[in-house]
Amino acid sequence: MTDATTAASRRDSSAPVRVQHIPASHPYVQRLRVLPGEAESAESGRNSQATTAPVEFLADPPVPGASPGQWWPHPALEPAWVHEHAEQVDVIHLHFGFEHRSPAELAQFTAACKMHDIALVHTVHDLSNPHVPDDAQHLARLDVIVPAADALITLSEPVADVVQQRWGRRPSVLPHPHIVPPQRLAAPRPSRLDDGEVLLGVHLKSLRPNVAAVPVLRGLLAAVRPGVRLQIWIHREALEPDFARYDAGVRALLEGAADRAGVEVIVHDPLEDDALFDSIAHLDLAVLPYASGTHSGWLEMCHDLGTPVLAPDLPMASQRPCLVYRRAQLPGSLVRAVEAATAAGQSPADGPRPEFAAQRLAEQAEVARRHARLYTFLAED
Template identity: 45%
Template structure:
């Protein structure tokens, strides 16, 4: 974003009436995904009015019915009450999310899967593969302790699940936490809670996309301990990389790739232990074949998603121009 410090998120200037008025000849469709939380409902309404005056179609992808960056959801829901009824077309990722949108606003949504997030399959780490060849490799990324990550309960559940598994299944849990977090006191409590020999906590700088992909590549199970939310990019990356997800029953995350998703209850560590116990180990040539097959499937799916977007844009433009 012009004028924003490097690496810092900035409110999207394209959602302001001035930018829309000045650039109406440069675009045909205003497609909105994220970044509305810095605007008031009145400001958002003014931007949508500007798009309407300019004769430009508005498409809104409803990723988040609950905003994972916020605790209180009142402001986010007020923004949804503005943009969902006003958009010319709505998209979402899952059938149950579309049903919720229909129930809340009486609007139909086009359901399209999220395309692959990978640019290619990251190389396997030989050292990690050799040292944990017979263990279920479990990962949990607590990031910067954003509001929707139930970090403390998740860590306690992981420690207790490892103890429940005992010697019945070899397991190693790798817990990542950013060096810079929103609540250092919580980070210290998390560190103190990890007292199982097969659970490790690592504080790291914020990982790049490539770093996240490389780390996920070495896992069998990824734990997704959400308090609230709707969909998750982590689920998409895990699907790309053949990693099962053990996640809380929140929003419609489990509907993104249900065959690779196990529902867990952080207050019942047996559910996480069972998810680990039932995870098949796919190693060596078998794992590489799985990733190649998954890559072909996802690239073909992306072609279909692109075509569907193009058709939806054309339909919205034609309707607005009529």
């Protein structure tokens, strides 16, 4: 921090540290806002004002013209918002949602934080942004944010290594907190198939830019054989020719696969949380179809539900124990990975779920505590 006297003049040192997350209304961020001793009322991901001394968590500001609950584009990224609310904020923690801002605009935002002695924390979730096709622009934005931040966090050691190599700063590494609610963490897994078959599953959703749908589908379809079944889940809109990311090759593969023995194509609208958790929990192996990416909430959700994961050779594979396939060797690497998993008797975690839930909740509590300690340190520095 550049001027501790400025901070002291606008904040009573005995008052809670006021933290503005960008965004606050996100499942990952919500887990950081529930500390030990608090009711787990925020397990729905919607309690945007959960507080605990000495930290006060601020809600997302309303977005002009947007429906209630929409946090994007986030007003707190605007220098004008920072200037206007500087007396009410001690720390801004930037997570996601800045891809609409140019590097020059982000430089104005970080300068406004420094002008008002507001500590800036950034969690490097993404070295490669899964929502945009141009990683060069994303890295250009990080070239502004990472050097300007007063503290950096990331979720895995490989990403910390890259940040240190590129920007000369090493982030603290804190694990991804649990995704699914506590009561679901402790729930028994569904019974396995009576016939002993192994059920693979891949969720293509709406074909985000980082999804390598065609080569992954080819590999998985080639892996189907007696004893190995495959479910392919895809959003209905992704198969409409007027959809922005419509892929005729994906549609052709799915139409050809629909009548194959051992393959089920499930076309659906976006799933509510419980239905989504069910779709993952009954699988023996969940396949992540990503061509690029850094960390994965989906992988974390599978871990929460006790479903083994087959992930691409990206940093996300170090988040939790999982099997790995090589993107440069698709589709063959997927076939080999599935064969190795089934030959080794790969099966969902069978340990006591209440014990697992307690471990996950303890980890989440420690991650939240460490964030709170960081905010307090920065505000008092």
